[in-house]
Amino acid sequence: MRPASHWVAAPARGWVLYDADCGFCTRWAWRLMYFAGPRGFHLAPLQAPWVRPALGLSGEELLEELRVLTAGGAIYGGADALLYLAKEVPWARPLAFAGRLPGMMFLMRAAYRWIARHRHTISRTCQLAAPRHLPPPANRSPLTHRASEANR
Secondary structure: OOOOOOOOOOOOOEEEEEOOOOHHHHHHHHHHHHHHHHHOEEEEEOOOOOHHHHHOOOHHHHOOOOEEEEOOOOEEEOHHHHHHHHHHOHHHHHHHHHOOOOOHHHHHHHHHHHHHHOHHHHHHHOOOOOOOOOOOOOOOOOOOOOHHHHOO
Protein backbone atom coordinates (compact mmCIF):
# COMPACT_ATOMS: atom_id res chain seq x y z
CA MET A 1 0.00 0.00 0.00
CA ARG A 2 1.38 3.39 -1.02
CA PRO A 3 1.42 6.08 1.69
CA ALA A 4 -1.22 8.76 1.37
CA SER A 5 -0.18 12.11 -0.03
CA HIS A 6 0.21 14.87 2.55
CA TRP A 7 -2.19 16.91 0.39
CA VAL A 8 -5.07 14.46 0.92
CA ALA A 9 -7.33 16.82 2.84
CA ALA A 10 -7.62 20.51 3.49
CA PRO A 11 -5.12 21.73 6.09
CA ALA A 12 -6.25 22.11 9.67
CA ARG A 13 -5.39 25.82 9.95
CA GLY A 14 -5.09 27.17 6.39
CA TRP A 15 -2.87 27.92 3.44
CA VAL A 16 0.28 29.99 2.97
CA LEU A 17 0.04 31.29 -0.61
CA TYR A 18 3.11 32.61 -2.44
CA ASP A 19 4.29 33.70 -5.92
CA ALA A 20 5.85 30.54 -7.36
CA ASP A 21 7.43 32.48 -10.25
CA CYS A 22 9.59 34.48 -7.84
CA GLY A 23 12.73 32.80 -6.50
CA PHE A 24 12.89 35.10 -3.48
CA CYS A 25 9.23 34.41 -2.64
CA THR A 26 9.54 30.66 -3.15
CA ARG A 27 12.58 30.31 -0.94
CA TRP A 28 11.04 32.35 1.88
CA ALA A 29 7.71 30.53 1.61
CA TRP A 30 9.44 27.17 2.01
CA ARG A 31 11.39 28.54 4.99
CA LEU A 32 8.14 29.71 6.58
CA MET A 33 6.78 26.19 6.26
CA TYR A 34 9.38 24.85 8.70
CA PHE A 35 7.39 26.73 11.34
CA ALA A 36 3.89 27.00 9.83
CA GLY A 37 3.64 23.44 8.50
CA PRO A 38 3.75 21.70 11.88
CA ARG A 39 1.07 24.16 13.06
CA GLY A 40 -1.45 23.01 10.45
CA PHE A 41 -0.71 25.18 7.40
CA HIS A 42 -0.07 23.96 3.87
CA LEU A 43 1.82 25.77 1.12
CA ALA A 44 0.35 26.52 -2.30
CA PRO A 45 1.27 28.86 -5.14
CA LEU A 46 -0.87 31.91 -5.83
CA GLN A 47 -0.94 30.63 -9.42
CA ALA A 48 -2.91 27.48 -8.49
CA PRO A 49 -6.26 27.48 -10.33
CA TRP A 50 -8.39 27.48 -7.16
CA VAL A 51 -6.63 30.44 -5.50
CA ARG A 52 -7.97 33.39 -7.53
CA PRO A 53 -11.65 32.47 -7.01
CA ALA A 54 -11.01 31.62 -3.34
CA LEU A 55 -9.42 35.03 -2.69
CA GLY A 56 -11.69 36.99 -5.02
CA LEU A 57 -8.82 39.05 -6.45
CA SER A 58 -7.94 40.23 -9.94
CA GLY A 59 -4.87 38.78 -11.65
CA GLU A 60 -2.85 41.92 -10.94
CA GLU A 61 -3.79 42.03 -7.25
CA LEU A 62 -3.26 38.31 -6.79
CA LEU A 63 0.54 38.38 -7.02
CA GLU A 64 1.14 41.57 -5.02
CA GLU A 65 1.95 39.84 -1.74
CA LEU A 66 2.16 36.62 0.23
CA ARG A 67 -1.23 35.64 1.58
CA VAL A 68 -2.62 33.43 4.30
CA LEU A 69 -6.05 31.90 3.76
CA THR A 70 -7.30 30.42 7.02
CA ALA A 71 -9.52 27.36 7.26
CA GLY A 72 -12.26 29.73 8.48
CA GLY A 73 -12.00 31.83 5.31
CA ALA A 74 -10.11 34.84 6.72
CA ILE A 75 -7.51 36.33 4.36
CA TYR A 76 -4.34 38.09 5.46
CA GLY A 77 -1.81 39.65 3.10
CA GLY A 78 1.74 40.98 3.24
CA ALA A 79 3.00 42.08 6.65
CA ASP A 80 -0.37 41.19 8.19
CA ALA A 81 0.03 37.60 6.93
CA LEU A 82 3.53 37.34 8.37
CA LEU A 83 2.36 38.68 11.73
CA TYR A 84 -0.60 36.29 11.71
CA LEU A 85 1.86 33.41 11.28
CA ALA A 86 4.21 34.92 13.90
CA LYS A 87 1.41 34.69 16.48
CA GLU A 88 1.37 30.93 15.90
CA VAL A 89 5.08 30.41 16.63
CA PRO A 90 6.09 30.89 20.28
CA TRP A 91 9.54 32.39 19.63
CA ALA A 92 8.10 34.80 17.01
CA ARG A 93 5.28 36.15 19.18
CA PRO A 94 7.33 39.21 20.22
CA LEU A 95 7.26 40.28 16.55
CA ALA A 96 3.47 39.95 16.55
CA PHE A 97 3.34 41.97 19.77
CA ALA A 98 5.60 44.65 18.22
CA GLY A 99 3.05 44.99 15.42
CA ARG A 100 0.54 46.25 17.97
CA LEU A 101 2.75 49.13 19.10
CA PRO A 102 1.77 52.58 17.77
CA GLY A 103 3.16 53.18 14.31
CA MET A 104 4.78 49.75 13.93
CA MET A 105 2.20 48.26 11.54
CA PHE A 106 2.64 51.28 9.29
CA LEU A 107 6.42 50.69 9.21
CA MET A 108 6.10 46.91 8.79
CA ARG A 109 3.62 47.28 5.94
CA ALA A 110 5.82 49.89 4.24
CA ALA A 111 8.89 47.65 4.54
CA TYR A 112 6.94 44.66 3.21
CA ARG A 113 5.60 46.66 0.24
CA TRP A 114 9.12 47.87 -0.62
CA ILE A 115 10.49 44.31 -0.58
CA ALA A 116 7.47 43.02 -2.54
CA ARG A 117 7.96 45.69 -5.24
CA HIS A 118 11.64 44.77 -5.57
CA ARG A 119 11.39 40.98 -5.14
CA HIS A 120 12.12 40.14 -8.77
CA THR A 121 15.17 42.41 -8.76
CA ILE A 122 16.34 40.75 -5.54
CA SER A 123 15.80 37.33 -7.15
CA ARG A 124 17.88 38.28 -10.20
CA THR A 125 20.63 40.02 -8.25
CA CYS A 126 21.00 37.13 -5.80
CA GLN A 127 20.46 34.55 -8.57
CA LEU A 128 17.47 33.06 -6.79
CA ALA A 129 15.65 31.24 -9.54
CA ALA A 130 12.40 29.67 -8.42
CA PRO A 131 13.44 26.12 -7.54
CA ARG A 132 11.80 23.65 -9.88
CA HIS A 133 13.15 20.55 -8.12
CA LEU A 134 10.88 20.93 -5.09
CA PRO A 135 7.81 18.71 -4.87
CA PRO A 136 4.78 20.39 -6.40
CA PRO A 137 2.65 22.12 -3.79
CA ALA A 138 -1.08 21.58 -3.63
CA ASN A 139 -2.73 22.67 -6.84
CA ARG A 140 -6.19 21.49 -5.93
CA SER A 141 -8.90 23.31 -4.06
CA PRO A 142 -8.59 23.07 -0.29
CA LEU A 143 -12.12 21.70 -0.37
CA THR A 144 -11.10 18.73 -2.51
CA HIS A 145 -10.66 15.51 -0.61
CA ARG A 146 -8.44 13.04 -2.41
CA ALA A 147 -9.06 9.96 -0.28
CA SER A 148 -8.97 7.74 -3.36
CA GLU A 149 -5.19 8.27 -3.56
CA ALA A 150 -4.77 6.77 -0.10
CA ASN A 151 -6.17 3.48 -1.36
CA ARG A 152 -3.83 3.12 -4.32
